[in-house]
Structures are given as C-alpha cells and as structure tokens.
Amino acid sequence: MERRSNMCIDFDKIKNDFSSKEKNIQKRIIICAGTGCVANGSLEVYEEFVKILEDKNMDVVVDLHKENDENKKGYHVSKSGCQGFCQMGPLVAIEPEGILYVKIKPEDVKDIVEKTIKNNEIINEYLYTDPKTEKFCETKEEIPFYREQKRYVLKECGVIDPSDIKEYIYRGGYESAKKVYTEYSPKEVCEEISRAGLRGRGGGGFPTGKKWEFTRVKESKKKYIICNGDEGDPGAFMDRSIMEGNPHSVIEGMMIAAKAVGADKGYIYVRTEYPLAVKRIKKAIKDAEEMNILGDNIFGTDESYHLEVMEGAGAFVCGEETALMSSIEGKRGMPMPKPPYPADKGLWEKPTVINNVETLATVPLIIRDGSTEFKKIGTENSPGTKVFALTGNVPNTGLIEVPFGTTIREIIYDIGGGVLNKDGKIDNDSFKAVQIGGPSGGCLTEEELDIEMDFDKLVDIGAMVGSGGLVVIGKNTCIVQVAQFFMQFTQNESCGKCVPCREGTKQLLALLNEIIDGKGNAETLDELERLSKVITNSSLCGLGKTAPSPVLSTLKNFRAEYEAHVIQDKCIAGECEALLTPEIDPEKCRGCTLCSKVCPVDAIEGEPKKVHTIDEEKCIKCGSCAEKCNFEAIKGV
CATH class of the missing domain: 3.40.30.10 (Glutaredoxin)
Structure with missing residues (x-):
C-alpha cells in the first residue's frame, strides 16, 4: 500500500472557515x-x-x-x-x-x-x-449538579459534535499534538507530563510521565501506545462517555504519548458492548487520517503514527494490561506475572505504554495550558480533576467531574442532591455508605465522607479511586447483599488462571450466600476474613488481589450488620427474605381466608372478614400464602 505524505495542516484556515459558518x-x-x-x-x-x-x-x-x-x-x-x-x-x-x-x-x-x-x-x-x-x-x-463541578476533561463533551473534526480543531484541538511534534523532543514531552504530576486515571494512579520515560529509554525499533477503553466496572461509564463525546481528545493524547516514547503504532481497545463509542472513535480516526493528521510525516515531520481499534469480547479481566495485550495478540485474555512490565516487554514483546481513556484525554490539556497551570487544580499529590459515574440512592445521577481534593460529602450532597430514602424522597439521614472504585474498591461510611479525594488518602483508609465509579447506598440496602453483588461480578469475571481467584472467589460468594440465606454463623464471618486475606495475598493479578475488597471493607465498617444476620437471624435493612419475620399487613388484609386454606402447617389464624395473623413458630416460609394472597398483604415468607 502506498504511504501518503502528511502535509502541514493549516489550522487557522479551518478555524476561520468554521467561524464564518457559525456566524x-x-x-x-x-x-x-x-x-x-x-x-x-x-x-x-x-x-x-x-x-x-x-x-x-x-x-x-x-x-x-x-x-x-x-x-x-x-x-x-x-x-x-x-x-x-x-x-x-x-x-x-x-x-x-x-x-x-x-x-x-x-x-x-x-x-x-x-x-x-x-x-x-x-x-x-x-x-x-x-x-x-x-x-x-x-x-x-444555575443547576447545582453542574455548578459544583469543574468540567475540565469533559468541558467539550456534550457541547461539540463528536463526528465533526473541524469543530474539534476550531476549539483548539490537535494544537497540542502539533506543538510536541514540531517543537518538543521526546524527553521534553515526558518531563512536561512528569512536572504536571499526572497520574493514571484507570485505577492505580501510577505517574504517567514516569511510565512514559521508562518506555522512552528502551532501545527498540518498534514501540506501541495502547488506549485501555475496556471499562467493565458495574455502574461505570466515564471512558465510554469521553470516547462518545470527544473521541479526538483521546486520539490526540495518544499521538502525544507516541511522540514521547518513539512509537509509530497504537491500538484503542474498546469493549464491544460500547457500539456507539466504537463507531465514533473509528470515524474520528478515519477523519484524522483523511485530513493528514494521522498517518505518515505528521505535521510535516519525518515521524509517523497509525491507529487501529480493537474490540474486546467483554471480559472484565482484559482491563488488566497484560491480559489486554494478550487479547490484542489474538490469544485468550489472561494475565501474566510481572515483571517484565509492558515498558520492557509489552505488545509482541516490544516496549509498550498503556493508559486509560481519561488519562490520555487529559494530556492535550496539559500541553495546551502548561504543567504549572495544571498543578493549580487538585491536590499536591493528585493534581487535576477526576471523572466519576455517580449512581445509586441520589436524585442526581450522571457523569461528573471534580478537582482532586473535593470531599465525597460534597459530591453526594451538593452535586448528587442528597440521599434518597426507600420512598424515593430526599432524606439525608438515609445515608449508609458509598462504594468507590467499583468491585476493586471499598465501602466508605459517614465518618469518612470528609476525607479529601486523593489517590493516596483513599488507599490509606482501605479504598481506592479506581476507574471512577461512585455508588451511593441508602439504609434500605442490605450491606451483605452489596458485598454479594460485587463478589458475584468478580467471580463471574475471573479468568480462572490462578486457583486463589478462581476457587477463592467462588467460596467467598458461597459464604455470603449462606449469610443471606440465614445459614451462616459467627464462624462464617471469621472464614470470610481469613479467605479474603488469602486471595488478596496470593492471586496473580489485580482483579484477584482486589476481589475481596468489598467484603473486607463492609466487614470492617458494618460488622454489626453481618453479626445481626448470623447471630440474631435478622437483616437490618429488611432485604434478605430468609431472615424476614413472617407477618400480615393489617391494612391490606381483607380476611378472605385464602391464605389460611393453603397453609400446609396451619400457621395462619383468623376469622373470615377479619385480619389474619401468622404463628412464627409454625411457619415454614414456604410462600404458598403470599402466592395466593390477592392483596399483597403477606411479607417475610
């Protein structure tokens, strides 16, 4: 195939043409x-x-x-x-x-x-x-949801037409890429990102400039840049929304990373369950190629950069970088032991940089504004902003962006609008916990809501920023069921390569199910803790090592609720059916006697047209009465 030279783009002409039409x-x-x-x-x-x-x-x-x-x-x-x-x-x-x-x-x-x-x-x-x-x-x-945010990476999302590359250029797009390709050396790019203090937004918070520098100094004729868009946490849609709303910002970030390390090839790895993101990112690449921004001789230099989109098959474990690279290579997505790290031997054993979508979308802004300006946002150890998907028991759910240093209380009550009770009304006394960091994160309590959002401070209390999921949990939610939900997810998504994760998560899930079914005891809680620590210490990859986090954090912060399940046979939230007290709602009961007629153990008493009652000692919770009742008056069976 003939290689096409990339002429220098006249950004001023594109901006002037766009401006005249916009008028x-x-x-x-x-x-x-x-x-x-x-x-x-x-x-x-x-x-x-x-x-x-x-x-x-x-x-x-x-x-x-x-x-x-x-x-x-x-x-x-x-x-x-x-x-x-x-x-x-x-x-x-x-x-x-x-x-x-x-x-x-x-x-x-x-x-x-x-x-x-x-x-x-x-x-x-x-x-x-x-x-x-x-x-x-x-x-x-005027809307508190927006007013209390600082939309930095998301500023153009929801404003520009994501399919229009000229509008992206009109608003300053690709200027940063042009600047680094025509004015910076690779070392200078790495140094600028390091000065900015940018840390990876995918979960671990590793310094981006340091990662790039490790790759830059490796001697190799071939290097790769990979964008990790395999966002699989329940309730998380940050990366998807950026790819859908501003795909060119991701491409530009990858171009700058390629300049920094000397790469000429890149892959954007996107979940196939994100069809709109896939469609828009592919169009953005095609448009950038047609305008000679991507390809050979970038901005009139002798450097080239080519991009492909790789659609993942929906495996959560492929968010782990070694599993992701295996998937791109056409192998089954399974983690590999580290070291070697991708900077040494990555894709096809060549030096490779892997950053997530949000990290790469931040890069052009740092080059545009300068590292000094970027560091004015956020905290000293966690500069900049973080995008979160805010969901759960709040009236205002959605995609938000706040500076690091913002407290979780500010996010929940100022941006989220407060906490909803079981009737769907705002009742701030209904707050129980907030799950941060997805399946790999932890539950935080009321006492921890005023901690500033910071990579290191959250780790200190047993939580993590993660990719950016924030799920607000109300008092009407059973905390054991929360742990069970996340454990079910990680158990399903385990690749099965190592025994601690494959078998350990299965056993953790079984123990949680025993508690919810009313079959647990005090020893069950001890076993939960012991097994969680074994899995954490012995699993091969990050998925397994962090899989028990929801269990450990909820045990730590809500042990009384667990103990109520196994000692008192009671679910405080009233959500675990096996632990509910069988009763008939006197306001709904019409005394029709249908329930008493089908009860196999004669546990229901009452005269016709009068409120009936259930004898707890006799009741075997078979559910026959509830199925027969036409007035939904029977609970707890």
Whole structure:
C-alpha cells in the first residue's frame, strides 16, 4: 500500500472557515446523543427538531460544512456526546442563550420551536427545578449538579459534535499534538507530563510521565501506545462517555504519548458492548487520517503514527494490561506475572505504554495550558480533576467531574442532591455508605465522607479511586447483599488462571450466600476474613488481589450488620427474605381466608372478614400464602 505524505495542516484556515459558518447560525440546538439519552429516545427528539423546522420553512443546518448561502441565517441542529445529567435525559441545550431543557420527548419539540426557537420564550415546564429552592434553572450554571463541578476533561463533551473534526480543531484541538511534534523532543514531552504530576486515571494512579520515560529509554525499533477503553466496572461509564463525546481528545493524547516514547503504532481497545463509542472513535480516526493528521510525516515531520481499534469480547479481566495485550495478540485474555512490565516487554514483546481513556484525554490539556497551570487544580499529590459515574440512592445521577481534593460529602450532597430514602424522597439521614472504585474498591461510611479525594488518602483508609465509579447506598440496602453483588461480578469475571481467584472467589460468594440465606454463623464471618486475606495475598493479578475488597471493607465498617444476620437471624435493612419475620399487613388484609386454606402447617389464624395473623413458630416460609394472597398483604415468607 502506498504511504501518503502528511502535509502541514493549516489550522487557522479551518478555524476561520468554521467561524464564518457559525456566524450564520441564529441558534444552535444541541441534543444529547450519549448512550443514556439515546436509550431514552433522544435520536427521535433530534429527528423531530429537523422535521418541525423544515415543516415551518425555517432554514435547518444539520451539516455545518455543506455549502450554504452566506446570507442565510439558519438553525443548526446537532448531536453531542453525554452532557452528564443522565437522570434528566433526554437533554436539549439551546445556544447562544445557554438554555437547558430536560426530559424532552418528541411531542415537546413543536412547543419548543414555536416558543423558544422562534420567539425566545422560556418554557418553565421543560426546565430543571431545584428541589431545595423550587426554583426553575434556565442554564447549566444555575443547576447545582453542574455548578459544583469543574468540567475540565469533559468541558467539550456534550457541547461539540463528536463526528465533526473541524469543530474539534476550531476549539483548539490537535494544537497540542502539533506543538510536541514540531517543537518538543521526546524527553521534553515526558518531563512536561512528569512536572504536571499526572497520574493514571484507570485505577492505580501510577505517574504517567514516569511510565512514559521508562518506555522512552528502551532501545527498540518498534514501540506501541495502547488506549485501555475496556471499562467493565458495574455502574461505570466515564471512558465510554469521553470516547462518545470527544473521541479526538483521546486520539490526540495518544499521538502525544507516541511522540514521547518513539512509537509509530497504537491500538484503542474498546469493549464491544460500547457500539456507539466504537463507531465514533473509528470515524474520528478515519477523519484524522483523511485530513493528514494521522498517518505518515505528521505535521510535516519525518515521524509517523497509525491507529487501529480493537474490540474486546467483554471480559472484565482484559482491563488488566497484560491480559489486554494478550487479547490484542489474538490469544485468550489472561494475565501474566510481572515483571517484565509492558515498558520492557509489552505488545509482541516490544516496549509498550498503556493508559486509560481519561488519562490520555487529559494530556492535550496539559500541553495546551502548561504543567504549572495544571498543578493549580487538585491536590499536591493528585493534581487535576477526576471523572466519576455517580449512581445509586441520589436524585442526581450522571457523569461528573471534580478537582482532586473535593470531599465525597460534597459530591453526594451538593452535586448528587442528597440521599434518597426507600420512598424515593430526599432524606439525608438515609445515608449508609458509598462504594468507590467499583468491585476493586471499598465501602466508605459517614465518618469518612470528609476525607479529601486523593489517590493516596483513599488507599490509606482501605479504598481506592479506581476507574471512577461512585455508588451511593441508602439504609434500605442490605450491606451483605452489596458485598454479594460485587463478589458475584468478580467471580463471574475471573479468568480462572490462578486457583486463589478462581476457587477463592467462588467460596467467598458461597459464604455470603449462606449469610443471606440465614445459614451462616459467627464462624462464617471469621472464614470470610481469613479467605479474603488469602486471595488478596496470593492471586496473580489485580482483579484477584482486589476481589475481596468489598467484603473486607463492609466487614470492617458494618460488622454489626453481618453479626445481626448470623447471630440474631435478622437483616437490618429488611432485604434478605430468609431472615424476614413472617407477618400480615393489617391494612391490606381483607380476611378472605385464602391464605389460611393453603397453609400446609396451619400457621395462619383468623376469622373470615377479619385480619389474619401468622404463628412464627409454625411457619415454614414456604410462600404458598403470599402466592395466593390477592392483596399483597403477606411479607417475610
């Protein structure tokens, strides 16, 4: 195949062309087309906007770069990546006013076009209402969910069209890559990233500049850069959203990393369960190649860089770097002992850098702003920001970004909006715990909410930043079931290579099931702790070593709840059916006698048309009565 020379790109011309076309736009209507909003019908909303505007003979622009009459003042309808406020999707932003409408349905579009697009009238019923102040919030800046964040890596996500490389360039994209390829030596790039103090956002927090330097100094004619987009933690969607919303930022970060270490080839490893991310990242690569940004002779230099997308088959263990490389090589994704580390012998035994999506998307911003400016954000040992997926018992779930040093209390109560009780109402007394770091992380309690978010400080209390999952847990949730959920996940995802992980996680899950089924005892808790420590100390890779973390952290912080299960035969949260006290709700019982007729042990007493009762001593919890009851009056069987 003929190698094509890469001419120097005229960024100024692209910016001027984009700016002149943007000036002809009266309003821009940005529909969130991240996975969450798409699932809720945002593409139908997009199509409806185009249709209604066309029906009303209003000039619609869906492709800003088509030749248009310069005198026409059109309306630009575009899609964006995730705008963050997933709880309120589908989201529609209207620029330049900055209006944000929430939970928009196709049938709402005509109203928005008539009143807001044509007549600049705000429609209150489509605005977000702050539940604390009952105030309508017209813009993102007025909404606490957005106001309390610092959107740095996510700044352009939810704003730019992810399929438009020219808009990315218009907003400063690829300037950092051009700068390092034309002005920096590889060593200078590594030094700048080291000065910034950037640490890997994939979980471990290893210094990125140091990782790059280790690879740079290795003598090899072939080196690789791998973007780890195999995000598999339950409830985590940070990397997916960045790839969907700003794919070029990831590509640019990889180009800078390639310059730093002397690589000419890279792979973006993405879960095949992320079809939208795969589609957009592939288009971004194709567009960058067609514009001669990727390929040979980058920015007029004699350096080249080529990228491919590798779709993973959905194995959680392939998030571990050695398993990921095995998968790219066409082998089964299974971890290998370290050392050697990827910097020495990585992909196809060549020096390799592996960074996750968020880490790489941060790199162009550091080059743009300078390491000194970057270090002004966050803490001394953890500079910059961190993206989290906030889920669980909070009213405001979604994708958030905060500076390191922010407390978890601020995230839950200021951004998340508080804690929901079992009735779905805000009740801050309902807080029980927050699971941070996914299956590899730990549960934090009320006493730990004011600890500043920092890689090292979280490790000191037995937790970790991880990839960025934050699950808020209310008092109506059984903590043993939380541990069971994460253990079920890690047990399913164990590759089976080493015995401690393969068999140990299976035994941990069995012990947790015994507790939930009312078959555990005090010795069960001792066995949980002992086995957890064995797995932690003897497993081959990070998945196995951290698999018992949810068990150990919940045992440490909620031992009384475990003891209630095994000693008192009681589930404090009232969630474990085997431990519930059988009873009939007097408000629901109609005295129909159907339950007493089917009870095989005559445990139900009561006269017709009067409230019945259950004799706990006789009841065998077979469930026959509950199945027969037409009024859902029977609980605990």
